[in-house]
Amino acid sequence: MALPKFAFFRGRRVPYSEARVGVLTHGLNYGTGVFSGIRGYWNDAEGELFVFRPEDHFRRFLESGKMLGMELPLGAKELTDALLDLLRAEEFHEDCYARSLAFYADETVGVRLHDLTPEVSIVALPYGRYIDNEEGAHATVSSWRRVDDNAIPARGKIVGSYVNSALAKSEAMRAGFDEAIVLNADGHIAEGSAANFFMVRNGAVVTPPITDNILEGITRRTVIELFANELDTTVVERTIDRSELYVAEEAFFVGTGVQIAAITRVDHSPIGTGRIGPVATAIREVYFEVVRGQRPKYRRWCAPVYGAAAVRKAPGPRDKRGRIAAAGR
């Protein structure tokens, strides 16, 4: 994987090689950070790169930070501007993925969340598929349970909790599956290792409620809205039993990375026909048009990198109090 050319780091865009931290960094030692993953979609007809719902991703990013007591000097709008500036500098003319991170940057020993200073970084890379088989993934029910909200906030994207996701993902892949389905501590379906879960049961589209210890996914929210507006379907948010996997008509993962990926087998049993079904096919079609800016109704979710946004400026350097200098806004 080629490294990025630039990073947004310490309040400004720098060469990627300058975005470095010391080994004592708190976030690296204790997982005291939060992050976001945002996709950019290249629209060939318009010659434009559209970033999908950046401000919504950054709002969750800031909320996740708040759960760790972080006060960041940047708002969702300023983070979006920094991201768009970075993507222009990278000159991407293809699909890409941006990773933002806010972490406690102090080089100090002592596990805590207070009296620490957060730093923000953003980098971006060209990016295609996350799961090789988006039209027919084979999933396994993980032996690892989803982190509980009373252990590490489950609704937020907290760095440390991704050990939980990594354990589930590697266990699944080493056993020959594409993805894991992770149950929560109650034994109900939570989500994938890094994606939310939907199924079709008796004709109804069902997804677990946020309170079942799932991440508050932006794609999940998008998909619920698209089902209602475009496919005349109200998604039912309810607790899902493990055994429903074996009798569901369809199942699929949704997430920024995974996009919408059909699960066609679970632990060697076919889900429904064992092939991608009509509901997953329909929502995928709508979703891919929306994210590429091809549905005018949803253009408000798609931030153009080169077009109208080209005149927007990235935040400038911070002043002494760590605020972004007004001239750079």
Ligand code: PMP
């Ligand atoms: N759950 C987990 C654990 C994730 O890491 C992700 C990816 N961010 C998702 C769900 C999907 O969230 P989103 O749609 O916001 O990318």
